Amino acid sequence: MPTVSSEELAAAAGVNSAKLRKDFSYLGSYGTRGVGYDVEYLVYQISRELGLTQDWPVVIVGIGNLGAALAGYGGFASRGFRVAGLIDADRAMTGKQVAGLTVRHTDELEPLIKESGVSIGVIATPAGAAQAVCNRLVEAGVTSILNFAPTVLNVPEGVDVRKVDLSIELQILAFHEQRKAGEEAELREAEAADAVQGGKPAADAAARPTAAKKRTGQGPDGDVPAVMPA
Amino acid sequence: MPTVSSEELAAAAGVNSAKLRKDFSYLGSYGTRGVGYDVEYLVYQISRELGLTQDWPVVIVGIGNLGAALAGYGGFASRGFRVAGLIDADRAMTGKQVAGLTVRHTDELEPLIKESGVSIGVIATPAGAAQAVCNRLVEAGVTSILNFAPTVLNVPEGVDVRKVDLSIELQILAFHEQRKAGEEAELREAEAADAVQGGKPAADAAARPTAAKKRTGQGPDGDVPAVMPA
DNA sequence: CCATCTTTGTGCACGCGTTCACAAAGGCAT
DNA sequence: ATGCCTTTGTGAACGCGTGCACAAAGATGG
The missing domain is CATH 1.20.5 (Single alpha-helices involved in coiled-coils or other helix-helix interfaces)
Incomplete structure (x- = not known):
């Protein structure tokens, strides 16, 4: 299948075809009228726009269960992410092999970041250690942080943080x-x-799945949740 | 601090106070004019609306690194989630202790779900096993599934699936x-x-951080990404 | 008991994103 | 070469969520 129409793609993705075309027009992917979009070219354009064609070295700090799971996560490599290093504060972990990489001690954080040109850091430490790690990452030049620790991180202007709360x-x-x-x-x-x-x-x-219930003053306790835009 | 005003809360959360009040009005949390919202009552109402006051037994299938990390995740208990059981297909895992619970074999999946009244299942298996596990969960009566495997799951009407892609x-x-x-x-x-x-x-x-660039036909390759609503 | 002050709850307007609808454009058959 | 058919790209309309602004309501002090 060398080309696809916006209609086909929209149906497959479950969205409106006009929206899809408009979105494509933002990144200038010119399709061909009467034919559709060239699949290969389209894939390449989207990949490039999303940054999938670039190499993103990443450092993971905190190699507990979650850190190890992330280190071994298959989805990274195919999306241009390369785990440049694993860091843990626990001397007992240092030197161990996890997902084919050697865990290094926190002392080596800064040199690792500078040598490998890391700009994205992943924090998978306990909550207590997260802010300190974050500070060191930022200080060493990291400008994007993915935080799995259940804390809100304070960062200076210009640094992006995304928090993942599994619960x-x-x-x-x-x-x-x-x-x-x-x-x-x-x-x-x-x-x-x-x-x-x-x-x-x-x-x-x-x-009328959501119609009923109009705030009857009584029964404030055991009643069903009120209607609310989810 | 027995009460808070919408203004204070909004400032703390970084949102508009009117929106906050409007949102509260959906769940009927009556504040007191001239005073604000009673903190304790408000917390209780929101907790109840969100389902935090209920007990949600959960089963985790696939006790690799990720499954283990989830089993030990602190944020669950405080939000009303109780890990009712850990399931793994690998006989070598069966019987081991993870996060204070004994890992049980896949054979015990259905009885576990029925005995504990589990309605939420977490899939942390490899991609290949996910759909099969999903089918068994649904068959056994689970109506909500949290999927960490990098696959799209097919489920019958009435079953909710949320997919978490760490990448x-x-x-x-x-x-x-x-x-x-x-x-x-x-x-x-x-x-x-x-x-x-x-x-x-x-x-x-x-x-003018986003102004420039107006689709100059030339240079389709090495140029900077076009302007696009993020 | 009344006046004043604070804060809620909400009608209304604005803005943005989605959808509709259609003209322009390219392919393809005759 | 010409006309028809398909599909894009986009101007315009619609709908929804957010923010503004104000009246109603309760507290508080004189």
Whole structure:
């Protein structure tokens, strides 16, 4: 398949084709009218725009379970990331092999960063150590930090930080789970009510999943969550 | 501090106070005019709405580095998540202690889910095993899945899946990093150009970080990324 | 008990992103 | 070469979320 139309791509991605074309137009990927986009050229353009064609040396600090998992994560290499070094404060870890690399002691952090030209650092330390590590990374010239420690990091202007909280995703699932349970309960309620007053039960109840509930002052406790844009 | 105003909270969170009030109004948390919101009551209401007051038993499948890291993650307990069990397909892992729990074999997946009333499953297996695990989880009654494996999972209607790709966050950092580098280069370019034609250099150049570049047909390759809403 | 002050809750307007719809453009068959 | 068909690129309209601004409500002090 040498070319694709925006329509095909949009269908595959589950988005609107116009939006897709407009997005492509931002990066100037000229398609051919009447034909579509040249797949190979398109892939290359997007890869370049996203920085996938560049080599990004990365340093991972804190080689516990999470650090080790990250070091061995397959998805990095294919996206242009190269683990330039693993750093841990624990002397017992130093020298060990993890994912084919030797763990080095914190003392070697700065030289490692400078030698390898690292501009992205990953923090997988306990919360207590994160800020100190962060400071050292920034001081050594790192300008982007991916933080897995459950702390908010303070950084100077010009440094990007992204925080990954593994429990937030679970949180979101739980929220929807609760919502599901709540709606079912509400639906049963509504059915019961409809049955009493002889309304059309199932179809009607299913048709208004978020409608009900208008802030009845009573029952502030055990009731179902109010309607809220998720 | 028994109460807070929306203004204080908004400042702390770095958002607009009106938006914050409007958001609160969705869940019906009535504040008191002239005073603010009762902190304790507010915390309780938000916790309840988010499902933090409920107990969410969770099963983790695939106890490699990542699975182990998740099992030991401190942030779970405080948010109402309880690791009900650890499952691994490798007989060599079975019976081992990880984060205070005994790893159980895949055979025990279904009984575990049913006994503990698990409705949320976490997949931390290699990509190849993920879909099979997913199917078994769904079959056993799990309705929410957090997927760390680098695969897209197919699930029936009514089951929520969230995919966590650890490299995507790095990707985003790299993208901005590239952008930074590009802008600096562009800025230097602009300064040079201004110097030649005697314009006011620094202030002007800094004032239009995204303005330049208007799709000059030439130089499709080595040039700086086009302007694009991040 | 009334006046004043603070802070909430919300109608309204603005702005941005998405979607629609269509003219322009290129391919392809006749 | 000409006309038709397909698909792009984009101007315009729509919808939604955010921010502004103010009236209503409660507290507080005289």
